[in-house]
Amino acid sequence: MPKFLPLILAALAPLSGLKANPPAAHQLPPSAPAPIPQLMLEKLQDDGILDVRIVVGFLDASDRSISSRSVSWDIWKKLQDLGFENAPVPNPRDYGIESDQKLPVEELIVVQAPAWSGEGIIRVAIMTSSKFQTLDEIDQDPAKAEAQLMQSIHARQFLKAAIKEADVWNYTGHSREEGGPNTFKPVLTPDGRVDFKYYNEAKQGVADIDESIRERGGIPSVMSFVSCLSGPHFEKYMYKWARKFGQPFYFAGTQELIYFSENPAATVALISSLRATQPAKVVESSLNDATRINPATKKPREDPFFRFKPIPGR
Numbered sequence: 001m002p003k004f005l006p007l008i009l010a011a012l013a014p015l016s017g018l019k020a021n022p023p024a025a026h027q028l029p030p031s032a033p034a035p036i037p038q039l040m041l042e043k044l045q046d047d048g049i050l051d052v053r054i055v056v057g058f059l060d061a062s063d064r065s066i067s068s069r070s071v072s073w074d075i076w077k078k079l080q081d082l083g084f085e086n087a088p089v090p091n092p093r094d095y096g097i098e099s100d101q102k103l104p105v106e107e108l109i110v111v112q113a114p115a116w117s118g119e120g121i122i123r124v125a126i127m128t129s130s131k132f133q134t135l136d137e138i139d140q141d142p143a144k145a146e147a148q149l150m151q152s153i154h155a156r157q158f159l160k161a162a163i164k165e166a167d168v169w170n171y172t173g174h175s176r177e178e179g180g181p182n183t184f185k186p187v188l189t190p191d192g193r194v195d196f197k198y199y200n201e202a203k204q205g206v207a208d209i210d211e212s213i214r215e216r217g218g219i220p221s222v223m224s225f226v227s228c229l230s231g232p233h234f235e236k237y238m239y240k241w242a243r244k245f246g247q248p249f250y251f252a253g254t255q256e257l258i259y260f261s262e263n264p265a266a267t268v269a270l271i272s273s274l275r276a277t278q279p280a281k282v283v284e285s286s287l288n289d290a291t292r293i294n295p296a297t298k299k300p301r302e303d304p305f306f307r308f309k310p311i312p313g314r
Contacts, residue, residue: 031313033248037277039221043167044120051123052271053095053162055155057173057182057227058129059260067260068130069106071172074264075126076109082272084111087123095125096161097154107131107151108158115275122275127158129173129183138185148185155183156208163212163220168274172226172263178233180205181225206237213241222274224252226266231255231307238311248313250280252287255305257296265290266306284308 033039043050054075059067087110092099095108109126131151132138138148159181162169171181179199187195213219219241225234231253238251252270269290273283287306294301 031246031248033221033250033310033313036250036274036280036283039250040115040274040277041119043221044115048120049123050115050120050168050274051166052125052168052170052274053158053166054124054126054170054172054267055159055162055181055183056126056128056263057155057171058152058184058186059173059263060135060186061260064135066130066133066135068128068173069133071260071263072109072126072128073106075172075267076111078264078268079111079113079124079271082113082268084113084122084124086110087112090125092154095127096157096164097127098157099154103154107154113275116277122271124271125158125162127155129155135185152184159183160208160212163209164216166220168222168224168271169220170222170224170226170267170270172267175225175227175230175233176205178206179203180207180209180234181227206234209237210241213245218245218247219249222250222252222270224267224270225254226252226258226263226270227254228257229254242311242313246313249311250283250308251311252283252306252308255307256301258291258305259295261295262291280308280310 034042040050056068056072056075059071061067089102090108090110092101092103092108097103097108107128110123112121112123114120115122129152131148132144138145159171174182176182176194176199177196179196180203182199182205187198189195223238232255235251235253238249242248258266266287269286270283273286278286284304284306287308288301288303291305292300
């Protein structure tokens with residue numbers, strides 16, 4: 001036997017009784033979010049409130065109309081039909097809005113209802129991005145233009161605070177292709193079209209979400225984009241954020257164009273399903289049932305138009 005072999009065996013002997021180390025975090029398999037029934041109940045048990053926040057973006061159309069306020073009111077009415085009642089007039093600062101004045105109820109709406117579990121309440125805050133009904137009103141009146149700018153700033157503040165604080169975050173509005181959620185009047189090209197090149201390069205909405213997630217150090221349990229092609233546009237960012245923070249969550253996104261008239265029904269279908277602590281597949285079915293008929297073709301869409309899917313945390 002070589003004279004150095006006993007030395008080697010002696011050095012290895014203490015290691016033989018050790019257990020294998022667990023795999024490092026980056027070697028762990030993807031982590032899935034808890035099932036929706038469990039997740040919603042856990043959020044209710046935290047403080048007795050499931051905090052849902054809805055941002056209605058600047059919904060302008062080619063005819064220069066703005067549908068933001070009517071979409072907000074329609075969501076409000078549909079929630080009332082489900083038994084939600086107006087909450088006390090909110091302090092804007094409780095929702096991240098830097099204003100010492102109470103906002104008109106039609107601009108910041110807060111409703112609540114008992115949770116179907118019998119424990120706690122579901123509280124829904126809805127913020128609209130527009131004070132007016134048409135772009136012409138804003139463009140032709142400097143005072144209205146200033147008031148609209150402040151409303152857009154407040155809506156953006158609400159959007160960012162909602163990402164940092166809410167359990168369920170929902171955006172309903174334009175995707176601006178990959179620009180992301182937007183609360184301001186559109187940037188236009190010289191010929192009057194929406195400047196998608198600007199939005200795709202600036203990605204201000206995506207940047208706002210990214211900044212807010214970083215400040216929170218985590219992600220809302222549910223992130224929903226009721227906007228055109230939000231699945232193809234934004235799903236990749238969901239995976240990026242989930243991996244960065246090692247936190248799984250649920251993402252709702254569309255696979256094709258969605259119309260203003262569908263936004264309230266889809267938004268309320270999501271809230272109703274979560275309130276009822278339905279499984280994820282049922283939540284997805286509810287979203288698709290609410291948007292079954294394409295308003296443009298008057299024909300049924302092929303499933304899945306909406307996807308409601310878990311995003312793994314690793």
